[in-house]
Amino acid sequence: MSYKVAIVGATGNVGREMLDILAERRFPVSEVVPLASSRSIGMEVSFGDKTLKCKHLDTYDFSDTDICLMSAGGSVSKDWSPRIGAQGCVVIDNSSAWRYDADVPLIVPEVNADAVAGFRKRNIIANPNCSTAQLVVALKPLHDKAKITRVVVSTYQSVSGAGKEAMDELFAQTRSVFVSDPVEAKKFPKRIAFNLIPQIDVFMEDGFTKEEWKMVAETKKILDPKIKLVATCVRVPVFISHSEAVNIEFENPITADEARDILREAPGVLVIDKHEPGGYITPHEAAGEDATYISRIREDATVENGLVLWCVSDNLRKGAALNAVQIAEVLMNRKLLTPKKAAA
Structure with a gap:
Protein backbone atom coordinates (compact mmCIF):
# COMPACT_ATOMS: atom_id res chain seq x y z
CA MET A 1 0.00 0.00 0.00
CA SER A 2 1.15 3.52 -0.73
CA TYR A 3 -0.25 6.86 0.34
CA LYS A 4 -0.73 10.22 -1.31
CA VAL A 5 0.84 12.79 1.02
CA ALA A 6 0.49 16.58 0.93
CA ILE A 7 2.82 18.89 2.84
CA VAL A 8 1.47 22.33 3.74
CA GLY A 9 4.31 24.78 4.36
CA ALA A 10 6.70 22.76 2.23
CA THR A 11 9.14 25.66 1.71
CA GLY A 12 9.75 26.28 5.44
CA ASN A 13 12.43 24.76 7.65
CA VAL A 14 10.14 22.01 8.99
CA GLY A 15 8.39 21.39 5.67
CA ARG A 16 11.69 20.74 3.92
CA GLU A 17 12.72 18.48 6.79
CA MET A 18 9.46 16.53 6.39
CA LEU A 19 10.26 15.94 2.72
CA ASP A 20 13.76 14.72 3.60
CA ILE A 21 12.53 12.39 6.33
CA HIS A 56 -1.34 26.60 -4.09
CA LEU A 57 -3.03 25.50 -0.89
CA ASP A 58 -6.14 27.57 -1.64
CA THR A 59 -6.98 25.67 -4.83
CA TYR A 60 -5.83 22.16 -3.90
CA ASP A 61 -8.43 19.34 -3.69
CA PHE A 62 -7.69 17.01 -0.75
CA SER A 63 -10.41 14.49 -1.63
CA ASP A 64 -7.92 11.97 -3.07
CA THR A 65 -5.13 12.69 -0.55
CA ASP A 66 -4.56 10.36 2.41
CA ILE A 67 -2.27 12.33 4.74
CA CYS A 68 -1.57 16.04 5.12
CA LEU A 69 1.54 17.04 7.06
CA MET A 70 0.70 20.58 8.21
CA SER A 71 3.53 22.98 9.05
CA ALA A 72 2.23 26.43 8.22
CA GLY A 73 1.45 27.96 11.63
CA GLY A 74 -1.52 27.99 13.97
CA SER A 75 -3.80 30.38 12.10
CA VAL A 76 -3.49 28.45 8.83
CA SER A 77 -4.10 25.17 10.63
CA LYS A 78 -7.14 26.51 12.50
CA ASP A 79 -8.65 27.53 9.19
CA TRP A 80 -7.63 24.61 7.00
CA SER A 81 -7.28 21.47 9.13
CA PRO A 82 -11.04 20.96 9.74
CA ARG A 83 -11.73 21.49 6.04
CA ILE A 84 -9.03 19.03 5.04
CA GLY A 85 -10.19 16.49 7.61
CA ALA A 86 -13.76 16.79 6.35
CA GLN A 87 -12.51 15.56 2.95
CA GLY A 88 -11.27 12.34 4.58
CA CYS A 89 -7.60 13.35 4.64
CA VAL A 90 -5.84 12.91 7.99
CA VAL A 91 -4.03 16.04 9.13
CA ILE A 92 -0.88 15.68 11.25
CA ASP A 93 -0.41 19.22 12.50
CA ASN A 94 2.83 20.71 13.78
CA SER A 95 1.34 23.94 15.18
CA SER A 96 -0.17 24.60 18.62
CA ALA A 97 -3.67 25.03 17.13
CA TRP A 98 -5.09 21.64 18.13
CA ARG A 99 -2.83 20.34 20.91
CA TYR A 100 -5.22 21.16 23.73
CA ASP A 101 -8.44 20.05 22.00
CA ALA A 102 -9.92 17.08 23.86
CA ASP A 103 -11.00 15.48 20.56
CA VAL A 104 -7.52 15.68 19.01
CA PRO A 105 -4.81 13.16 20.02
CA LEU A 106 -1.47 14.74 20.98
CA ILE A 107 1.08 12.09 20.06
CA VAL A 108 4.72 11.20 20.60
CA PRO A 109 4.91 7.64 19.22
CA GLU A 110 7.53 6.40 21.71
CA VAL A 111 5.33 7.60 24.58
CA ASN A 112 1.59 7.35 23.84
CA ALA A 113 1.06 5.77 20.41
CA ASP A 114 -2.12 4.05 21.64
CA ALA A 115 -3.82 7.44 22.01
CA VAL A 116 -3.79 7.85 18.22
CA ALA A 117 -6.90 5.65 18.04
CA GLY A 118 -9.17 8.67 18.63
CA PHE A 119 -8.05 10.57 15.52
CA ARG A 120 -11.24 9.95 13.52
CA LYS A 121 -13.27 12.39 15.64
CA ARG A 122 -11.74 15.27 13.67
CA ASN A 123 -9.25 13.55 11.34
CA ILE A 124 -6.59 15.69 13.05
CA ILE A 125 -3.57 14.55 15.07
CA ALA A 126 -1.40 17.08 16.88
CA ASN A 127 2.38 17.18 17.15
CA PRO A 128 3.63 18.54 20.49
CA ASN A 129 5.86 21.52 21.02
CA CYS A 130 9.49 20.74 20.11
CA SER A 131 10.76 21.18 23.67
CA THR A 132 8.03 18.90 25.03
CA ALA A 133 8.62 16.11 22.49
CA GLN A 134 12.20 15.38 23.53
CA LEU A 135 11.36 15.81 27.22
CA VAL A 136 8.59 13.20 27.31
CA VAL A 137 10.69 10.71 25.34
CA ALA A 138 13.23 10.94 28.17
CA LEU A 139 10.65 10.94 30.99
CA LYS A 140 8.39 8.08 29.86
CA PRO A 141 10.65 5.08 30.66
CA LEU A 142 11.66 6.61 34.00
CA HIS A 143 8.01 7.32 34.87
CA ASP A 144 7.13 3.68 34.13
CA LYS A 145 9.84 2.54 36.54
CA ALA A 146 9.56 4.89 39.53
CA LYS A 147 6.56 7.22 38.93
CA ILE A 148 7.47 10.85 38.42
CA THR A 149 5.83 13.37 40.74
CA ARG A 150 7.58 16.63 39.81
CA VAL A 151 9.80 17.99 37.05
CA VAL A 152 11.83 21.21 36.94
CA VAL A 153 13.16 21.87 33.44
CA SER A 154 15.32 24.66 32.05
CA THR A 155 15.52 24.77 28.27
CA TYR A 156 18.25 26.12 26.00
CA GLN A 157 16.38 26.43 22.70
CA SER A 158 17.93 27.07 19.30
CA VAL A 159 16.82 29.88 17.03
CA SER A 160 15.51 27.48 14.36
CA GLY A 161 12.53 26.92 16.66
CA ALA A 162 11.48 30.46 15.71
CA GLY A 163 11.83 29.87 11.95
CA LYS A 164 14.12 30.83 9.10
CA GLU A 165 13.96 34.56 9.86
CA ALA A 166 15.33 33.85 13.33
CA MET A 167 18.20 31.83 11.91
CA ASP A 168 18.96 34.64 9.47
CA GLU A 169 18.93 37.14 12.33
CA LEU A 170 21.46 35.16 14.37
CA PHE A 171 23.73 34.90 11.31
CA ALA A 172 23.42 38.62 10.48
CA GLN A 173 23.98 39.74 14.07
CA THR A 174 27.01 37.48 14.48
CA ARG A 175 28.53 38.94 11.33
CA SER A 176 27.76 42.47 12.54
CA VAL A 177 29.55 41.84 15.82
CA PHE A 178 32.68 40.63 14.04
CA VAL A 179 32.84 43.58 11.61
CA SER A 180 31.72 46.14 14.21
CA ASP A 181 28.48 47.02 12.43
CA PRO A 182 25.32 48.00 14.36
CA VAL A 183 23.41 44.96 15.63
CA GLU A 184 19.72 44.99 14.68
CA ALA A 185 17.07 42.99 16.56
CA LYS A 186 13.92 42.36 14.51
CA LYS A 187 12.67 38.83 15.17
CA PHE A 188 13.75 38.73 18.81
CA PRO A 189 13.07 41.33 21.55
CA LYS A 190 16.80 41.64 22.26
CA ARG A 191 20.05 40.79 20.53
CA ILE A 192 20.53 37.00 20.26
CA ALA A 193 24.15 36.85 18.98
CA PHE A 194 26.51 36.04 21.87
CA ASN A 195 23.56 36.45 24.23
CA LEU A 196 20.65 34.58 25.89
CA ILE A 197 16.99 35.62 25.91
CA PRO A 198 14.86 34.30 28.80
CA GLN A 199 11.63 34.65 26.83
CA ILE A 200 10.08 32.33 24.24
CA ASP A 201 6.60 33.27 23.02
CA VAL A 202 4.43 35.86 24.81
CA PHE A 203 4.12 36.52 28.53
CA MET A 204 1.03 35.33 30.37
CA GLU A 205 -0.63 36.94 33.40
CA ASP A 206 1.24 34.76 35.92
CA GLY A 207 4.64 35.82 34.56
CA PHE A 208 5.35 32.58 32.73
CA THR A 209 5.67 32.58 28.95
CA LYS A 210 3.34 30.65 26.68
CA GLU A 211 6.21 28.30 25.76
CA GLU A 212 6.59 27.40 29.43
CA TRP A 213 2.85 26.89 29.76
CA LYS A 214 2.87 24.62 26.70
CA MET A 215 5.42 22.32 28.29
CA VAL A 216 3.25 21.94 31.38
CA ALA A 217 -0.03 21.35 29.54
CA GLU A 218 1.42 19.03 26.92
CA THR A 219 3.41 16.87 29.34
CA LYS A 220 0.26 16.34 31.38
CA LYS A 221 -1.80 15.40 28.29
CA ILE A 222 0.82 13.10 26.77
CA LEU A 223 2.33 11.46 29.84
CA ASP A 224 0.36 11.90 33.07
CA PRO A 225 -1.96 14.69 34.31
CA LYS A 226 -0.70 14.17 37.87
CA ILE A 227 2.88 15.20 37.09
CA LYS A 228 3.78 18.67 38.39
CA LEU A 229 6.09 20.56 36.07
CA VAL A 230 7.65 24.00 36.02
CA ALA A 231 9.74 25.31 33.12
CA THR A 232 12.04 28.20 32.29
CA CYS A 233 12.53 28.49 28.53
CA VAL A 234 15.54 30.34 27.16
CA ARG A 235 16.53 31.14 23.58
CA VAL A 236 20.25 30.61 22.93
CA PRO A 237 22.54 31.53 20.00
CA VAL A 238 22.53 28.02 18.51
CA PHE A 239 21.14 27.33 15.03
CA ILE A 240 19.73 23.81 15.50
CA SER A 241 18.91 21.50 18.47
CA HIS A 242 17.29 22.21 21.80
CA SER A 243 18.95 21.29 25.09
CA GLU A 244 17.31 20.80 28.48
CA ALA A 245 18.55 20.51 32.06
CA VAL A 246 15.96 18.33 33.81
CA ASN A 247 15.45 17.78 37.54
CA ILE A 248 13.07 14.91 38.26
CA GLU A 249 11.45 13.84 41.53
CA PHE A 250 9.99 10.34 41.88
CA GLU A 251 7.52 8.62 44.15
CA ASN A 252 9.77 5.54 44.36
CA PRO A 253 13.55 5.19 44.70
CA ILE A 254 15.66 5.05 41.54
CA THR A 255 19.44 5.28 41.20
CA ALA A 256 21.43 6.96 38.45
CA ASP A 257 22.74 3.56 37.34
CA GLU A 258 19.20 2.16 37.12
CA ALA A 259 18.07 5.19 35.11
CA ARG A 260 21.05 4.85 32.78
CA ASP A 261 20.23 1.18 32.10
CA ILE A 262 16.52 1.94 31.55
CA LEU A 263 17.21 4.79 29.16
CA ARG A 264 19.71 2.72 27.16
CA GLU A 265 16.86 0.33 26.32
CA ALA A 266 14.25 3.04 25.70
CA PRO A 267 12.92 3.70 22.16
CA GLY A 268 14.20 6.86 20.52
CA VAL A 269 16.87 7.44 23.18
CA LEU A 270 20.66 7.30 23.02
CA VAL A 271 22.66 7.58 26.24
CA ILE A 272 26.08 9.23 25.97
CA ASP A 273 27.23 9.60 29.56
CA LYS A 274 30.91 9.34 30.38
CA HIS A 275 32.30 11.15 33.42
CA GLU A 276 35.07 12.82 31.48
CA PRO A 277 35.58 15.99 29.43
CA GLY A 278 33.45 15.69 26.29
CA GLY A 279 31.61 12.61 27.54
CA TYR A 280 28.21 14.13 26.77
CA ILE A 281 26.22 15.38 23.77
CA THR A 282 26.00 19.01 22.67
CA PRO A 283 23.47 20.67 20.31
CA HIS A 284 25.98 20.71 17.46
CA GLU A 285 26.37 16.92 17.58
CA ALA A 286 22.63 16.27 17.78
CA ALA A 287 21.81 18.34 14.69
CA GLY A 288 20.67 16.14 11.82
CA GLU A 289 20.16 13.13 14.11
CA ASP A 290 16.89 11.40 15.01
CA ALA A 291 17.64 10.38 18.60
CA THR A 292 16.90 12.14 21.84
CA TYR A 293 20.31 12.14 23.54
CA ILE A 294 20.64 11.82 27.31
CA SER A 295 23.83 12.71 29.20
CA ARG A 296 24.98 13.68 32.70
CA ILE A 297 22.57 11.38 34.58
CA ARG A 298 23.12 11.82 38.31
CA GLU A 299 21.33 11.64 41.63
CA ASP A 300 19.93 14.79 43.23
CA ALA A 301 20.86 14.79 46.90
CA THR A 302 18.53 17.71 47.69
CA VAL A 303 15.35 15.59 47.42
CA GLU A 304 14.48 12.08 48.59
CA ASN A 305 14.11 10.38 45.19
CA GLY A 306 15.65 12.69 42.62
CA LEU A 307 17.62 12.58 39.40
CA VAL A 308 19.18 15.25 37.19
CA LEU A 309 19.94 14.79 33.50
CA TRP A 310 20.89 16.62 30.30
CA CYS A 311 18.68 16.10 27.24
CA VAL A 312 19.48 17.21 23.66
CA SER A 313 17.60 16.71 20.39
CA ASP A 314 17.31 18.20 16.90
CA ASN A 315 14.17 20.34 17.22
CA LEU A 316 13.48 20.32 13.48
CA ARG A 317 13.49 16.52 13.43
CA LYS A 318 12.22 14.86 16.62
CA GLY A 319 10.71 18.14 17.74
CA ALA A 320 8.70 18.51 14.53
CA ALA A 321 9.19 16.73 11.19
CA LEU A 322 10.37 13.32 12.37
CA ASN A 323 7.63 13.06 14.98
CA ALA A 324 4.99 13.88 12.34
CA VAL A 325 6.28 11.18 9.98
CA GLN A 326 6.46 8.70 12.87
CA ILE A 327 2.77 9.40 13.57
CA ALA A 328 2.00 8.63 9.93
CA GLU A 329 3.94 5.38 10.32
CA VAL A 330 1.81 4.48 13.36
CA LEU A 331 -1.35 4.96 11.28
CA MET A 332 0.12 2.76 8.56
CA ASN A 333 1.59 0.02 10.78
CA ARG A 334 -1.59 -0.30 12.86
CA LYS A 335 -3.69 -0.39 9.70
CA LEU A 336 -5.73 2.60 10.89
CA LEU A 337 -5.62 4.28 7.50
CA THR A 338 -6.40 2.69 4.11
CA PRO A 339 -5.16 4.56 1.03
CA LYS A 340 -8.08 6.05 -0.89
CA LYS A 341 -6.89 4.61 -4.18
CA ALA A 342 -6.65 1.13 -2.63
CA ALA A 343 -10.10 1.53 -1.09
CA ALA A 344 -11.55 2.59 -4.43
Whole structure:
Protein backbone atom coordinates (compact mmCIF):
# COMPACT_ATOMS: atom_id res chain seq x y z
CA MET A 1 0.00 0.00 0.00
CA SER A 2 1.15 3.52 -0.73
CA TYR A 3 -0.25 6.86 0.34
CA LYS A 4 -0.73 10.22 -1.31
CA VAL A 5 0.84 12.79 1.02
CA ALA A 6 0.49 16.58 0.93
CA ILE A 7 2.82 18.89 2.84
CA VAL A 8 1.47 22.33 3.74
CA GLY A 9 4.31 24.78 4.36
CA ALA A 10 6.70 22.76 2.23
CA THR A 11 9.14 25.66 1.71
CA GLY A 12 9.75 26.28 5.44
CA ASN A 13 12.43 24.76 7.65
CA VAL A 14 10.14 22.01 8.99
CA GLY A 15 8.39 21.39 5.67
CA ARG A 16 11.69 20.74 3.92
CA GLU A 17 12.72 18.48 6.79
CA MET A 18 9.46 16.53 6.39
CA LEU A 19 10.26 15.94 2.72
CA ASP A 20 13.76 14.72 3.60
CA ILE A 21 12.53 12.39 6.33
CA LEU A 22 9.78 10.87 4.19
CA ALA A 23 12.48 10.02 1.65
CA GLU A 24 15.04 8.85 4.21
CA ARG A 25 12.60 6.52 5.95
CA ARG A 26 11.17 5.31 2.63
CA PHE A 27 7.63 6.05 3.67
CA PRO A 28 5.41 4.37 1.05
CA VAL A 29 4.13 7.27 -1.02
CA SER A 30 2.26 7.11 -4.31
CA GLU A 31 2.67 10.86 -4.67
CA VAL A 32 4.02 13.77 -2.62
CA VAL A 33 2.44 17.19 -3.16
CA PRO A 34 4.18 20.27 -1.72
CA LEU A 35 1.74 23.07 -0.92
CA ALA A 36 2.40 26.68 0.00
CA SER A 37 0.95 30.19 -0.02
CA SER A 38 0.58 32.27 -3.17
CA ARG A 39 4.03 33.85 -2.81
CA SER A 40 5.70 30.42 -3.01
CA ILE A 41 3.74 28.88 -5.91
CA GLY A 42 6.14 27.27 -8.36
CA MET A 43 9.03 27.28 -5.90
CA GLU A 44 10.99 24.05 -6.12
CA VAL A 45 11.67 21.68 -3.23
CA SER A 46 13.58 18.40 -3.09
CA PHE A 47 12.13 14.99 -2.34
CA GLY A 48 14.79 12.30 -2.54
CA ASP A 49 16.25 12.57 -6.04
CA LYS A 50 13.18 14.39 -7.35
CA THR A 51 12.46 18.09 -7.63
CA LEU A 52 8.86 19.09 -6.95
CA LYS A 53 7.07 22.38 -7.62
CA CYS A 54 4.83 23.87 -4.95
CA LYS A 55 1.11 24.12 -5.60
CA HIS A 56 -1.34 26.60 -4.09
CA LEU A 57 -3.03 25.50 -0.89
CA ASP A 58 -6.14 27.57 -1.64
CA THR A 59 -6.98 25.67 -4.83
CA TYR A 60 -5.83 22.16 -3.90
CA ASP A 61 -8.43 19.34 -3.69
CA PHE A 62 -7.69 17.01 -0.75
CA SER A 63 -10.41 14.49 -1.63
CA ASP A 64 -7.92 11.97 -3.07
CA THR A 65 -5.13 12.69 -0.55
CA ASP A 66 -4.56 10.36 2.41
CA ILE A 67 -2.27 12.33 4.74
CA CYS A 68 -1.57 16.04 5.12
CA LEU A 69 1.54 17.04 7.06
CA MET A 70 0.70 20.58 8.21
CA SER A 71 3.53 22.98 9.05
CA ALA A 72 2.23 26.43 8.22
CA GLY A 73 1.45 27.96 11.63
CA GLY A 74 -1.52 27.99 13.97
CA SER A 75 -3.80 30.38 12.10
CA VAL A 76 -3.49 28.45 8.83
CA SER A 77 -4.10 25.17 10.63
CA LYS A 78 -7.14 26.51 12.50
CA ASP A 79 -8.65 27.53 9.19
CA TRP A 80 -7.63 24.61 7.00
CA SER A 81 -7.28 21.47 9.13
CA PRO A 82 -11.04 20.96 9.74
CA ARG A 83 -11.73 21.49 6.04
CA ILE A 84 -9.03 19.03 5.04
CA GLY A 85 -10.19 16.49 7.61
CA ALA A 86 -13.76 16.79 6.35
CA GLN A 87 -12.51 15.56 2.95
CA GLY A 88 -11.27 12.34 4.58
CA CYS A 89 -7.60 13.35 4.64
CA VAL A 90 -5.84 12.91 7.99
CA VAL A 91 -4.03 16.04 9.13
CA ILE A 92 -0.88 15.68 11.25
CA ASP A 93 -0.41 19.22 12.50
CA ASN A 94 2.83 20.71 13.78
CA SER A 95 1.34 23.94 15.18
CA SER A 96 -0.17 24.60 18.62
CA ALA A 97 -3.67 25.03 17.13
CA TRP A 98 -5.09 21.64 18.13
CA ARG A 99 -2.83 20.34 20.91
CA TYR A 100 -5.22 21.16 23.73
CA ASP A 101 -8.44 20.05 22.00
CA ALA A 102 -9.92 17.08 23.86
CA ASP A 103 -11.00 15.48 20.56
CA VAL A 104 -7.52 15.68 19.01
CA PRO A 105 -4.81 13.16 20.02
CA LEU A 106 -1.47 14.74 20.98
CA ILE A 107 1.08 12.09 20.06
CA VAL A 108 4.72 11.20 20.60
CA PRO A 109 4.91 7.64 19.22
CA GLU A 110 7.53 6.40 21.71
CA VAL A 111 5.33 7.60 24.58
CA ASN A 112 1.59 7.35 23.84
CA ALA A 113 1.06 5.77 20.41
CA ASP A 114 -2.12 4.05 21.64
CA ALA A 115 -3.82 7.44 22.01
CA VAL A 116 -3.79 7.85 18.22
CA ALA A 117 -6.90 5.65 18.04
CA GLY A 118 -9.17 8.67 18.63
CA PHE A 119 -8.05 10.57 15.52
CA ARG A 120 -11.24 9.95 13.52
CA LYS A 121 -13.27 12.39 15.64
CA ARG A 122 -11.74 15.27 13.67
CA ASN A 123 -9.25 13.55 11.34
CA ILE A 124 -6.59 15.69 13.05
CA ILE A 125 -3.57 14.55 15.07
CA ALA A 126 -1.40 17.08 16.88
CA ASN A 127 2.38 17.18 17.15
CA PRO A 128 3.63 18.54 20.49
CA ASN A 129 5.86 21.52 21.02
CA CYS A 130 9.49 20.74 20.11
CA SER A 131 10.76 21.18 23.67
CA THR A 132 8.03 18.90 25.03
CA ALA A 133 8.62 16.11 22.49
CA GLN A 134 12.20 15.38 23.53
CA LEU A 135 11.36 15.81 27.22
CA VAL A 136 8.59 13.20 27.31
CA VAL A 137 10.69 10.71 25.34
CA ALA A 138 13.23 10.94 28.17
CA LEU A 139 10.65 10.94 30.99
CA LYS A 140 8.39 8.08 29.86
CA PRO A 141 10.65 5.08 30.66
CA LEU A 142 11.66 6.61 34.00
CA HIS A 143 8.01 7.32 34.87
CA ASP A 144 7.13 3.68 34.13
CA LYS A 145 9.84 2.54 36.54
CA ALA A 146 9.56 4.89 39.53
CA LYS A 147 6.56 7.22 38.93
CA ILE A 148 7.47 10.85 38.42
CA THR A 149 5.83 13.37 40.74
CA ARG A 150 7.58 16.63 39.81
CA VAL A 151 9.80 17.99 37.05
CA VAL A 152 11.83 21.21 36.94
CA VAL A 153 13.16 21.87 33.44
CA SER A 154 15.32 24.66 32.05
CA THR A 155 15.52 24.77 28.27
CA TYR A 156 18.25 26.12 26.00
CA GLN A 157 16.38 26.43 22.70
CA SER A 158 17.93 27.07 19.30
CA VAL A 159 16.82 29.88 17.03
CA SER A 160 15.51 27.48 14.36
CA GLY A 161 12.53 26.92 16.66
CA ALA A 162 11.48 30.46 15.71
CA GLY A 163 11.83 29.87 11.95
CA LYS A 164 14.12 30.83 9.10
CA GLU A 165 13.96 34.56 9.86
CA ALA A 166 15.33 33.85 13.33
CA MET A 167 18.20 31.83 11.91
CA ASP A 168 18.96 34.64 9.47
CA GLU A 169 18.93 37.14 12.33
CA LEU A 170 21.46 35.16 14.37
CA PHE A 171 23.73 34.90 11.31
CA ALA A 172 23.42 38.62 10.48
CA GLN A 173 23.98 39.74 14.07
CA THR A 174 27.01 37.48 14.48
CA ARG A 175 28.53 38.94 11.33
CA SER A 176 27.76 42.47 12.54
CA VAL A 177 29.55 41.84 15.82
CA PHE A 178 32.68 40.63 14.04
CA VAL A 179 32.84 43.58 11.61
CA SER A 180 31.72 46.14 14.21
CA ASP A 181 28.48 47.02 12.43
CA PRO A 182 25.32 48.00 14.36
CA VAL A 183 23.41 44.96 15.63
CA GLU A 184 19.72 44.99 14.68
CA ALA A 185 17.07 42.99 16.56
CA LYS A 186 13.92 42.36 14.51
CA LYS A 187 12.67 38.83 15.17
CA PHE A 188 13.75 38.73 18.81
CA PRO A 189 13.07 41.33 21.55
CA LYS A 190 16.80 41.64 22.26
CA ARG A 191 20.05 40.79 20.53
CA ILE A 192 20.53 37.00 20.26
CA ALA A 193 24.15 36.85 18.98
CA PHE A 194 26.51 36.04 21.87
CA ASN A 195 23.56 36.45 24.23
CA LEU A 196 20.65 34.58 25.89
CA ILE A 197 16.99 35.62 25.91
CA PRO A 198 14.86 34.30 28.80
CA GLN A 199 11.63 34.65 26.83
CA ILE A 200 10.08 32.33 24.24
CA ASP A 201 6.60 33.27 23.02
CA VAL A 202 4.43 35.86 24.81
CA PHE A 203 4.12 36.52 28.53
CA MET A 204 1.03 35.33 30.37
CA GLU A 205 -0.63 36.94 33.40
CA ASP A 206 1.24 34.76 35.92
CA GLY A 207 4.64 35.82 34.56
CA PHE A 208 5.35 32.58 32.73
CA THR A 209 5.67 32.58 28.95
CA LYS A 210 3.34 30.65 26.68
CA GLU A 211 6.21 28.30 25.76
CA GLU A 212 6.59 27.40 29.43
CA TRP A 213 2.85 26.89 29.76
CA LYS A 214 2.87 24.62 26.70
CA MET A 215 5.42 22.32 28.29
CA VAL A 216 3.25 21.94 31.38
CA ALA A 217 -0.03 21.35 29.54
CA GLU A 218 1.42 19.03 26.92
CA THR A 219 3.41 16.87 29.34
CA LYS A 220 0.26 16.34 31.38
CA LYS A 221 -1.80 15.40 28.29
CA ILE A 222 0.82 13.10 26.77
CA LEU A 223 2.33 11.46 29.84
CA ASP A 224 0.36 11.90 33.07
CA PRO A 225 -1.96 14.69 34.31
CA LYS A 226 -0.70 14.17 37.87
CA ILE A 227 2.88 15.20 37.09
CA LYS A 228 3.78 18.67 38.39
CA LEU A 229 6.09 20.56 36.07
CA VAL A 230 7.65 24.00 36.02
CA ALA A 231 9.74 25.31 33.12
CA THR A 232 12.04 28.20 32.29
CA CYS A 233 12.53 28.49 28.53
CA VAL A 234 15.54 30.34 27.16
CA ARG A 235 16.53 31.14 23.58
CA VAL A 236 20.25 30.61 22.93
CA PRO A 237 22.54 31.53 20.00
CA VAL A 238 22.53 28.02 18.51
CA PHE A 239 21.14 27.33 15.03
CA ILE A 240 19.73 23.81 15.50
CA SER A 241 18.91 21.50 18.47
CA HIS A 242 17.29 22.21 21.80
CA SER A 243 18.95 21.29 25.09
CA GLU A 244 17.31 20.80 28.48
CA ALA A 245 18.55 20.51 32.06
CA VAL A 246 15.96 18.33 33.81
CA ASN A 247 15.45 17.78 37.54
CA ILE A 248 13.07 14.91 38.26
CA GLU A 249 11.45 13.84 41.53
CA PHE A 250 9.99 10.34 41.88
CA GLU A 251 7.52 8.62 44.15
CA ASN A 252 9.77 5.54 44.36
CA PRO A 253 13.55 5.19 44.70
CA ILE A 254 15.66 5.05 41.54
CA THR A 255 19.44 5.28 41.20
CA ALA A 256 21.43 6.96 38.45
CA ASP A 257 22.74 3.56 37.34
CA GLU A 258 19.20 2.16 37.12
CA ALA A 259 18.07 5.19 35.11
CA ARG A 260 21.05 4.85 32.78
CA ASP A 261 20.23 1.18 32.10
CA ILE A 262 16.52 1.94 31.55
CA LEU A 263 17.21 4.79 29.16
CA ARG A 264 19.71 2.72 27.16
CA GLU A 265 16.86 0.33 26.32
CA ALA A 266 14.25 3.04 25.70
CA PRO A 267 12.92 3.70 22.16
CA GLY A 268 14.20 6.86 20.52
CA VAL A 269 16.87 7.44 23.18
CA LEU A 270 20.66 7.30 23.02
CA VAL A 271 22.66 7.58 26.24
CA ILE A 272 26.08 9.23 25.97
CA ASP A 273 27.23 9.60 29.56
CA LYS A 274 30.91 9.34 30.38
CA HIS A 275 32.30 11.15 33.42
CA GLU A 276 35.07 12.82 31.48
CA PRO A 277 35.58 15.99 29.43
CA GLY A 278 33.45 15.69 26.29
CA GLY A 279 31.61 12.61 27.54
CA TYR A 280 28.21 14.13 26.77
CA ILE A 281 26.22 15.38 23.77
CA THR A 282 26.00 19.01 22.67
CA PRO A 283 23.47 20.67 20.31
CA HIS A 284 25.98 20.71 17.46
CA GLU A 285 26.37 16.92 17.58
CA ALA A 286 22.63 16.27 17.78
CA ALA A 287 21.81 18.34 14.69
CA GLY A 288 20.67 16.14 11.82
CA GLU A 289 20.16 13.13 14.11
CA ASP A 290 16.89 11.40 15.01
CA ALA A 291 17.64 10.38 18.60
CA THR A 292 16.90 12.14 21.84
CA TYR A 293 20.31 12.14 23.54
CA ILE A 294 20.64 11.82 27.31
CA SER A 295 23.83 12.71 29.20
CA ARG A 296 24.98 13.68 32.70
CA ILE A 297 22.57 11.38 34.58
CA ARG A 298 23.12 11.82 38.31
CA GLU A 299 21.33 11.64 41.63
CA ASP A 300 19.93 14.79 43.23
CA ALA A 301 20.86 14.79 46.90
CA THR A 302 18.53 17.71 47.69
CA VAL A 303 15.35 15.59 47.42
CA GLU A 304 14.48 12.08 48.59
CA ASN A 305 14.11 10.38 45.19
CA GLY A 306 15.65 12.69 42.62
CA LEU A 307 17.62 12.58 39.40
CA VAL A 308 19.18 15.25 37.19
CA LEU A 309 19.94 14.79 33.50
CA TRP A 310 20.89 16.62 30.30
CA CYS A 311 18.68 16.10 27.24
CA VAL A 312 19.48 17.21 23.66
CA SER A 313 17.60 16.71 20.39
CA ASP A 314 17.31 18.20 16.90
CA ASN A 315 14.17 20.34 17.22
CA LEU A 316 13.48 20.32 13.48
CA ARG A 317 13.49 16.52 13.43
CA LYS A 318 12.22 14.86 16.62
CA GLY A 319 10.71 18.14 17.74
CA ALA A 320 8.70 18.51 14.53
CA ALA A 321 9.19 16.73 11.19
CA LEU A 322 10.37 13.32 12.37
CA ASN A 323 7.63 13.06 14.98
CA ALA A 324 4.99 13.88 12.34
CA VAL A 325 6.28 11.18 9.98
CA GLN A 326 6.46 8.70 12.87
CA ILE A 327 2.77 9.40 13.57
CA ALA A 328 2.00 8.63 9.93
CA GLU A 329 3.94 5.38 10.32
CA VAL A 330 1.81 4.48 13.36
CA LEU A 331 -1.35 4.96 11.28
CA MET A 332 0.12 2.76 8.56
CA ASN A 333 1.59 0.02 10.78
CA ARG A 334 -1.59 -0.30 12.86
CA LYS A 335 -3.69 -0.39 9.70
CA LEU A 336 -5.73 2.60 10.89
CA LEU A 337 -5.62 4.28 7.50
CA THR A 338 -6.40 2.69 4.11
CA PRO A 339 -5.16 4.56 1.03
CA LYS A 340 -8.08 6.05 -0.89
CA LYS A 341 -6.89 4.61 -4.18
CA ALA A 342 -6.65 1.13 -2.63
CA ALA A 343 -10.10 1.53 -1.09
CA ALA A 344 -11.55 2.59 -4.43
